[in-house]
Every structure is written in C-alpha cells, then in structure tokens.
Amino acid sequence: MPLDNTPLMLLEGYGWLPARRREAPDGVARTRVLGRRATGLCGPDAARFLYDEDHVLRHGALPGLVQSTLFGHGPVHTLDGADHRVRKAMFLSLMTTAGIADLRRRTAAAWDEAAAGWAAGGEPVVLLDEAARVLGRAVSAWAGVPLSPDEADELAGDCVAMVDGFATPGPRHWRARRARARQEARMTRLLEDVRRGARHAPGGSALAAVARHADAHGERLDPHLAAVELLNVIRPTVAVCWFVAYAAHALHRRPEHRARLRSGDEDFAEAFAHEVRRFYPFAPFVGGRAARDLTWRGHEIPEGTLVLLDLWGQNHDPDLWPEPYAFRPERFLGRAIDPFELVPQGGGDPRTGHRCPGEDITVTLLRELAVRLARLDYDLPPQDLGISLRRVPARPASGVVISDVRPGATSRLLGVRASRGPS
Numbered sequence: 001m002p003l004d005n006t007p008l009m010l011l012e013g014y015g016w017l018p019a020r021r022r023e024a025p026d027g028v029a030r031t032r033v034l035g036r037r038a039t040g041l042c043g044p045d046a047a048r049f050l051y052d053e054d055h056v057l058r059h060g061a062l063p064g065l066v067q068s069t070l071f072g073h074g075p076v077h078t079l080d081g082a083d084h085r086v087r088k089a090m091f092l093s094l095m096t097t098a099g100i101a102d103l104r105r106r107t108a109a110a111w112d113e114a115a116a117g118w119a120a121g122g123e124p125v126v127l128l129d130e131a132a133r134v135l136g137r138a139v140s141a142w143a144g145v146p147l148s149p150d151e152a153d154e155l156a157g158d159c160v161a162m163v164d165g166f167a168t169p170g171p172r173h174w175r176a177r178r179a180r181a182r183q184e185a186r187m188t189r190l191l192e193d194v195r196r197g198a199r200h201a202p203g204g205s206a207l208a209a210v211a212r213h214a215d216a217h218g219e220r221l222d223p224h225l226a227a228v229e230l231l232n233v234i235r236p237t238v239a240v241c242w243f244v245a246y247a248a249h250a251l252h253r254r255p256e257h258r259a260r261l262r263s264g265d266e267d268f269a270e271a272f273a274h275e276v277r278r279f280y281p282f283a284p285f286v287g288g289r290a291a292r293d294l295t296w297r298g299h300e301i302p303e304g305t306l307v308l309l310d311l312w313g314q315n316h317d318p319d320l321w322p323e324p325y326a327f328r329p330e331r332f333l334g335r336a337i338d339p340f341e342l343v344p345q346g347g348g349d350p351r352t353g354h355r356c357p358g359e360d361i362t363v364t365l366l367r368e369l370a371v372r373l374a375r376l377d378y379d380l381p382p383q384d385l386g387i388s389l390r391r392v393p394a395r396p397a398s399g400v401v402i403s404d405v406r407p408g409a410t411s412r413l414l415g416v417r418a419s420r421g422p423s
Helices: 006-023 044-051 063-070 079-090 097-121 128-142 148-162 169-195 206-212 223-238 239-255 256-262 266-279 359-374
Strands: 027-033 036-041 287-289 294-296 299-301 305-309 374-379 401-407
Touching: 006 027, 006 148, 006 305, 027 169, 027 223, 036 044, 044 223, 044 305, 063 148, 063 223, 063 256, 063 374, 079 223, 079 401, 097 128, 097 359, 128 148, 128 223, 128 294, 128 359, 148 169, 148 294, 169 206, 206 239, 223 239, 223 374, 239 256, 239 266, 239 359, 256 359, 266 359, 359 374
Parallel strands: 036 305
Antiparallel strands: 027 036, 287 305, 294 299, 374 401
C-alpha cells in the first residue's frame, strides 16, 4: 500500500490529484488520504461511474473536518438511496423557475444598491467581500430568514469563512468552525421559533420548507439538523462571490469580453458564466466510498475505498476542452453541455443524483452579476491578483480591490501585478 498522501494533498492543492494521475501509466491514481485507500479517476465515464449509487456511496465518505466547517454534520451530502432522494426533493422544491427568478431580482437590486454606495463612498472595496454581502442580503431575504442588514452581513462573512477554511489546517479552519457554530445556533433558534409559532415562515421560502420537512421515515428533522440544511441553501449562494471575483479577474485579463457582456447578449453572458466556472479553480475533487468490490476498466477498487473524481483535471482536459488554459467563453455558445463533462460543482443530474441542486442558481446569479460588473466603471489599483493553486479554495490574493467606482461608464484598468495562477 502507498504511504498516506494527506500532507502532499494539503501542500499541492489543485495539482495534487492530477499529479498522482500523471504518475500512473493508466491515469488512475492509487494512493491513501486521511488514512484510507483512495482511487482517483477523471473524465465523463469516470463521472458516470462515481455518480452511480450502485458503485459509490456518500455515507461515511465525507471527513468530519469538512462537515464541521463546510457542510455541517448529517447533511444531504452524506445520504444515499431513499434518504437522499427525499431530502434532495426539499432542496429541489426551491429551485423553481419563479423561485430562481425572484432570487435573481433580489440579487440585482442588492448589487445596484451596493454599487451606488461604493460610488458615493469613494473608498476602495474588496470585490469578493462586497459580493458576499450583496449575496448574503439577497439570499437571506429570499430564504425567509429575518435579518437586519448588519446581521445579513455577519451571516455572509461567516459563510465565506466556512468555505474558506474547510480544506486547510490552522487559523482559517478554526475560523470556519466558529462561524459554523455561530450560524447553526442562530438558525436553530429561528427554526424552533417557527415551529412553535413565534415566528412566521413565508410560504414557499427555504425557511418554511426546512421547518416542515419530513424525512423518508416521516419524521421532522431535528432543529439543529434543519439549521444545517437551511445553511446549505444560504452558504453556497454566498459562495458565488468567489465566481464574481473570478469574473472581475477574467474581465481584467480579457477586457474584450466586457463590451459583449454590456450589450445584453444573454447567450454570451451564460457562456461567460460557464467558462468562469470551468477555467477558474473552485472544488479540486469530489468523492465517495466504494459500495462493494468494484472494477474500473480492469482496475480493482476494494469495498470502502475512497473513489475521487478529479474536477480540476477534468475541467482542463485538452481532450474535452481545446486550449484548456485559454479563457474562451465562445466554447459554450451553440452547444449542449453534457452533465458529466463540465463538472465544477460535480456531475450528473441534480434532480436524481448528488450534483449540487443549486447549480442553476449559481449560473443564473453569476450571469446576472457578470453583466452588472461589466457595466460598472472602476479602477483596479496596484495589487496582487495572483491565484495560487496550492491554496484550497483558491482565490485572487487581493480579493480584487476596485476603486473610484463610477456606474455605467467605460472602465479604466490600471497596472496589476502578474498572476501566479490562471491568467
């Protein structure tokens, strides 16, 4: 058996699994992480294999450290079979066309209000943080969570901390734990108030859906577990701020895309959103555990082995994406996207499998905010826009600082230090 690769995984970040796959003559990584045997795969067929519950299960696969920061303990991500389908249906009930359109309108209004404040204030702002506050205010109101603007901003900051600290030891990890504990306690109290009639949950809201949800056995969720799932609506929506910062990075490096976004070309805006999600680093890999002794293209995978899908590697595979390290939104124009091909948030059908049910929200909000960002006139003062692929989750080092915001004119982009990552 190979030595445990956990220290190298933490050191190499997004490059870890692609490197292990390159070391294997057949492109299948065989290693150990967190003390467990692991097999790393890549490609659409591998995604189909991973997302088949007859092959790979989620229960018992997600490390406790990740649950204590990113997802919470006992969430939908850790369920299989009927338990998963029933819990997933609760999330899918919120992802209606009308519901997503409502969240889009709220987000656009929150952005416009914030942008006016940036212009009036005259001070530089960190776009990743400001986008998080915009998204936090919009999604908390949409979800039916009654918060003041300051409370919504605190929630957004805690959601950013949960994402930022899930994959690293040290201060970021402990900030993530504290942030999760704080917001789980807040949401638990809120849900208890709703259930005893002391608070109203708006009809059709995430708060109402979670409060009344019954599991596959007809039992309501424990208030704390319900709080975990309510945060699993809010947190990933706030995390779209990463993609907003990446969109600004892309517009700086490829300013020729700004005019087409400004024009209102919705097809191009969606293609731009998909290319941001493909090109820039978000999740390095996903996985589960082998449900039984398996065989993948002649390779044995013993029961209980972690099966990992290399998301970063697949989204930059030249066999799937010609010139994979070129930022080219046009690659998504006029073509259908195979659900097992583009996998920034996992693969498969979100209605039936383990793919993120909120992916349509991510694309919709990123499309909306990319257009608004392109229509905003601002300067980029000297800063470090480097994106280190050793850091998980990666982000522009500065968070993208913008200054002298002037809505609606033509941007003047000033000098910025060269990127260490995607460019």
